[in-house]
Amino acid sequence: MTPEDIEHLAALLKARSGLILGADKTYLIESRLAPIARKEGFANVAGLLTALRTRRDEKVILAVVDAMTTNETFFFRDKTPFDQFKSDVLPAFAKSRISGDIKVWCAACSTGQEPYSLAMMMDEARAQFPRINLDILATDISDRCLEKAQAGLYTQFEVQRGLPITMMVKNFEKVDEMWRISPKMRQGVRFRKYNLLDDLRGLGRMDVIYCRNVLIYFDIATKKRVLEQMATMLADDGYLFLGAAETVLGITDAFKPLQGTRGLYVKNMSASASLRPSATSSLPPLRAAGAA
DSSP, rough: OOOOHHHHHHHHHHHHHHOOOOOOOOOOOOHHHHHHHHHHHSSHHHHEEEHHHOOOOOHHHHHHHHHHOOOOOOOTTTTTHHHHHHIIHHHHHHHHOOOEEEEESSOOOOTTHHHHHHHHHHTTTTSSSOOOEEEEEEEOOOOHHHHHHTTTEEEEHHHSSSSHHHHHHHHHETTTEEEEEHHHHHHHHHEEETTTTTTTTGGGEEEEEEESSSGGGGGHHHHHHHHHHHHEEEEEEEEEEEETTTTOTOOSHHHHHHHESSSSSEEGGGGGGGOOOOOOOTOSSSSSTOOO
């Protein structure tokens, strides 16, 4: 691989997904793109990267971006954000929302374990919060991940990783060597392809946003833009969950940490006036028009 090949790939990934490709990621390029190179008939990854620079094949570009994005996830990942949802978020909404309808957005949902974890948790908490109804929207940039998520079909390793055995028995059925989540849970989650670099406000108003372990791959400017768009679409009494290694501090004052919690944020109302939709409605999506 030439420096020009790697530079072009880095620019492509940033333009299409926001991902920042570090200079030390040669091994990652080789391991993730080798299957695509073979499938497309290239002798090696270097040949694939050269083709990306010299000809525009949207199908190959999408496959490359999909392969390079990180899709690490598992059921009830990190546990704390789910415990906080039950202990802090649900009781607050149970008191403040007459209708009980709560819109939840799982951004960068990968293969669906996060939204399905929320659906199962809500099912367990139904007796405690009988009026609460979760409308869960889960989005991702990857067609491959969304297809798996919608199918709700997981390996033995995937269902054992983070999922309590009682929930597995209650919510999954064995299908050959795989496990499929129940129709009830699948019906509780809507999946949609969406890029975090696009205008997020098209998704509508949200009460809770889970955006965990994805902003760490963006540069500061992209993080700021994504977070501030989320602030305009989040209800004034809404909540934002970020990953344990992520923060809004030093990036934007649109959110502030919820006191006594980790990774849970609320809107900073003193800064909300400058982030009204009218103030940002003319801004284009982060992706450059015609980006390669």
